[in-house]
Amino acid sequence: MKHLALTTALVGSLALPAAAETIGVSIPAATHGWAGALNFHAEQTVERLEKQYENLDFVLTTTPDSGTQISDLEDMVATRNIDALVVLPFESEPLTGPIQRIAESGTWVTVVDRGLSQEGIENLYVAGDNESFGKTAGDYFVENLDEGSKVVVLRGIPTSIDNERVEAFQAALDGSGVEVLAMEHGNWNRDDAFTVMQDYLSRYPEIDAVWAADDDMAVGAIGAIEQAGREDEMWVVGGAGMKEMVRRVQEGDDMVPVDVTYPPAMIATAIELTALGVMSEGVPMSGEFILSSELITQENAEQYYYEDSPY
Amino acid sequence: MSTASTNGAAARGFKIDLTVLGPILALLALVLIGILLNPNFLSYANITNVLARSAFIGIIAVGMTFVITAGGLDLSVGSMAAFIAGLMILCMNLLIPGMGENLGVILIGVLVALAAGLVAGAINGLLVTRAGIEAFIVTLGTMGIYRSLVTWLADGGTLSLDYAMRELYRPVYYGGILGISWPIIVFAVVAILGEIVMRHTAFGRHCAAIGSNETVARYSTVAVLRVKTLTYVLLGLLVGVAVVMYVPRLGSASASTGLLWELEAIAAVIIGGTMLKGGFGRVWGTVVGVLILSLIGNILNLTDMVSPYLNGAIQGVIIILAVVLQRKGKASR
Structure with missing residues (x-):
């Protein structure tokens, strides 16, 4: 049965009129919560657009590392003859060359979130704003903490994304008198964050707030704080907009007063815009599309809560 | 006869046996460094934290000691743990509507x-023994399978236990008796039983x-295939x-x-003095190895002396040092 379906699909794709357009989508595999949500939104969007446009085909691949992603891109160009590419580069440096060659061959290129190391390659750039992600959180800390307050920070996987966020956070705190006690890597992972937070709690008798910089890490940090019975001493700000965290903000949880968005649904924005560009002749689509990081508060939390999302 | 054996014992007593003392010395050195660097290191809370967080890798590493001693290897335990955790959460969430919390x-x-x-564990064991595929390949395969399965079960996201259920189940990690938390107790029981089984049973x-010479073991009427399969089953059960x-x-x-639990477990086993190529296993050494690995992370988190970028490098150096100490001791004997 499966064989049959596969053969028909193959025959079907061969029999399609030449006018059919194919969009390749290449994104990192679901190795952490945020990337999982990215996969979810990518699949949903592809499914929806294939229904919406009859002459539009998609190739969706997920990759565990840069090397595989380069092979995936080569396969897409060689065997599926894609007309447009939506790519979230696993790493900027190694993928800049391969993507540049695809762009030079006349294929439309949309780059998502992680910018390439050379400018002017892509036709469209859709991204979150890491600087505003760090600054939004930092501003909240400055406004809601007194001078001399003590803060600990959980950092993500060591990458330029993490560096940009942390630098913006520190810049926002500069001159405010809020003291950052320590910054260790929790790798955007619940278990790692739990461990690091436990150790912060044994190390510092006074902590007023935690910047967990990611909702998965916030879950881990909160677990450790509850274990130590120090819930009343500090609050935690995560980031990205995981639905459990948004729910807690919405319910007015004292420990999770706010959250900062970094929407994984940006992949949907990118695919939609690319499809629009490919299917609608003459609609200008080139440029940059930057999604700013918003502060989720109890008042506006409802609009950031996605019931169906796994994240 | 008796004089000869006492002489032997005395001679051994004079020489410092690094294969035995190496891991313990490393552990003591780490504890000393910890005390010097941070006064909170020896606090009840910190010690409980370190021991409790070691429990997962520790329980798995005890099972891994048997697999490695019998000349095998299991790379799938980390993925297996993730998959089983996902399966368990899914089952419990499904049961709640029918059974209540x-x-x-x-x-x-x-x-x-x-x-x-x-x-x-049985699948790994049977594929290794009955299908005759190398343990490295079998478990590399199942590692990928379980990792994908949990991602698929979770739809790429996170599987979370129902909130009320979580509150009910919480004490199993956070609770305990006489101030000793459950994971520490379970880890200790598993380690003690493991030590007894390794030293005092036919198994x-x-x-x-089998680990030192499979052919000889077979000629000596050891049920090689059954024992090897059982090591993987035991490891699976402990996962x-x-x-x-x-x-x-x-x-x-x-x-x-x-993620990477399999490598931490294998590293702990080797630091503890078990031979990677099999033939000799030491369960208490594995426990020391697990504690060494946990303490490195703990100490690095308690200080600012080292850039957090270098945590992995420090762990690597200590793993290699611990093993070098042992091998040197072995060579000089």
């Missing part, structure tokens, strides 16, 4: 975890015999036990659960 659901969840571990001796302790901690499982 009670201890029965937890009990079934625990049974599911243990059974899944047993089956997963333990058979593992060592199940570790998951039972892990799930109540944060009540969730995702694609990043148990």
Whole structure:
């Protein structure tokens, strides 16, 4: 049965009129919560657009590392003859060359979130704003903490994304008198964050707030704080907009007063815009599309809560 | 006869046996560094934290000691733990509408975890022994399979235990008796039983015999295939036990659960003095190895002396140093 379906699909794709357009989508595999949500939104969007446009085909691949992603891109160009590419580069440096060659061959290129190391390659750039992600959180800390307050920070996987966020956070705190006690890597992972937070709690008798910089890490940090019975001493700000965290903000949880968005649904924005560009002749689509990081508060939390999302 | 043996013992007593003392000295050195660097290091809370967080890898590493002693290897345990955790959470969430939030659901969840571990271990073991495929290849394959399965079960996101259920199950990680938390107790019991089985039972001796020379062991009427299969089954079961302790901690499982646990477990086993090529195993050494690995992370978190970028490098240096110490001791004997 499966064989049959596969053969028909193959025959079907061969029999399609030449006018059919194919969009390749290449994104990192679901190795952490945020990337999982990215996969979810990518699949949903592809499914929806294939229904919406009859002459539009998609190739969706997920990759565990840069090397595989380069092979995936080569396969897409060689065997599926894609007309447009939506790519979230696993790493900027190694993928800049391969993507540049695809762009030079006349294929439309949309780059998502992680910018390439050379400018002017892509036709469209859709991204979150890491600087505003760090600054939004930092501003909240400055406004809601007194001078001399003590803060600990959980950092993500060591990458330029993490560096940009942390630098913006520190810049926002500069001159405010809020003291950052320590910054260790929790790798955007619940278990790692739990461990690091436990150790912060044994190390510092006074902590007023935690910047967990990611909702998965916030879950881990909160677990450790509850274990130590120090819930009343500090609050935690995560980031990205995981639905459990948004729910807690919405319910007015004292420990999770706010959250900062970094929407994984940006992949949907990118695919939609690319499809629009490919299917609608003459609609200008080139440029940059930057999604700013918003502060989720109890008042506006409802609009950031996605019931169906796994994240 | 008796004089000869006492002489032998005395001679050995004078020479410092690094294969035995190496891991213990490393552990003591780390404890000393910890005390010097931070006064809170020896606090009740910190010690409980370190021991409890070592429990997952520790319980798994005890099982891994048997597999490695018998000349095998299992790379799949981290993924297996993630998959079993996902399966357990999924089952418990499915049961809640029918059964309500009670201890029965937890009990079934625990049974599911243990059974899944047993089956997963048996699959690894049978593929290695009956299908005759190298352990490295079999478990590399199952590692990928379980990791994908948990990602698929979680739809790429995170599987979370129902909130009320989590509150009910929480004490299994955070609670305890006489101030000693459950994961520490379970880890200790598993380690002590493991040590007894390794040293004082036919199964333990058979593992060592197979690991040092499989052909000779077979001629000596050791049921090689059965014993080897059993080491993987035992390891699978212990992965199940570790998951039972892990799930109540944060009540969730995702694609990043148990990442690299297999390498930490293998490293702990080797630091503890078990031979990677098999033939000799030391369960208490494994426990020391696990504690060394946990302490490195703990100490690095308690100080600012080293850039956090270098944590991995420091762990690497200490792993290699611990093993070098032992091998040197062995060579000089």
